[in-house]
Amino acid sequence: MSSASELCRILTNANMTMYQTGSSEPLQPSLTTVSLPAVGDLLHLSDLSSCSANILAQWYDLNPQYWSKQNVLEWISFHVERTKFDASTLSMSYCSTDGPTLCQLTRDQLLNMFGMSLGTQLYQSLVELKAKYDLNETCKLLDNFLEEFPDFPLLSTVEVNEVVRDTSYTDFSHIFKNFENMKPLSDNGYESDSMHSSSSGGMLSFQNPSSPESRSSESDPEFSYPQFTKVHIKTERGEMKKRGRGRPPKLSRDPKHFYQTSTKSKHAPRGTHLWEFIRDILIHPEQNQNQALMKWEDRREGVFKFLKSEAVAQLWGQKKKNSSMTYEKLSRAMRYYYKREILDRVDGRRLVYKFGKNSTGWKVEEIELHGM
């Protein structure tokens, strides 16, 4: 195989790995701009960019493909605690499984087994972890390639970041940007199956899940903010001054809960605004686990309706890592879109909205044109 086709194959595989989910906005870095971190740093980088960097669990440092049953169990336990999932509702019929079997499960299978909330969480985590190790392997291939073809002409177009190759580097932001963009999940978290389905019937066990209460969620920096009630916030702030209107500070900013996060990517995934999230639910209804969350009222006109408003809000909250999202709050954001003409008002019809002239990507022709 020629060096050019070899490089092409490596990058194609990498792209397929990272974009296989058909995200609505796959920010595809071009060959001319992609920054390639040195292989030796890759795992480290993905650790840093992962929100679970502080979890030194064995499973976290291992490709899911190689997980033992115990690793799988630890991983599930971790997510049960993280989502404060009521473990007692889990069916014990899901017997133990090892990593290879787990990796064969489809998203639907996971959702069937663990439900919408935990299932989605597990699926996302699994896809991310798989991608993390797949990316690592891709870079190994690339490093080998670079050694083998040091004078490959296309290399002048590839930006290999020297700062990263230098162990004294300090700034990862540019890499995080790329890595963030390369996230395997579609932004909405209900992407089509990227884990190939196979025979396995999805046998997972939950022998001894630690109860959700047994440990504080502080173990996960990303989910370190406990659920405070309105009362709590009011009391806490009321001592300083009367709780004004507006948004209270996020607890994750509290240093007590925000330890060791200086290396974590500080920005939420970009590129998906609320209206895009809504649009994607509408144009990919098959990705909602047969939940009819929304529907078109008038496809041509862009009129749509929320069927399960709170479920959509929860999904939006999940995406924004905000478990307290509600339809009431989501709808306020929707109403702000009227002024910007991203949405047009639909009077007199509850839960019905209409895309405006400043929204894109929802028209049938657009979708067909761009293969969305």
Place this chain on the structure above:
DNA sequence: AACCCATTTCCTGTTT
């Protein structure tokens, strides 16, 4: 650091 943007949060009042 300061500013902007896109929300998020809260709230009061109105409509369905």
Place this chain on the structure above:
DNA sequence: GAAACAGGAAATGGGT
């Protein structure tokens, strides 16, 4: 009366 809708006000947090 409950659920939505409206929209003001203020706050957050990522990005520049």
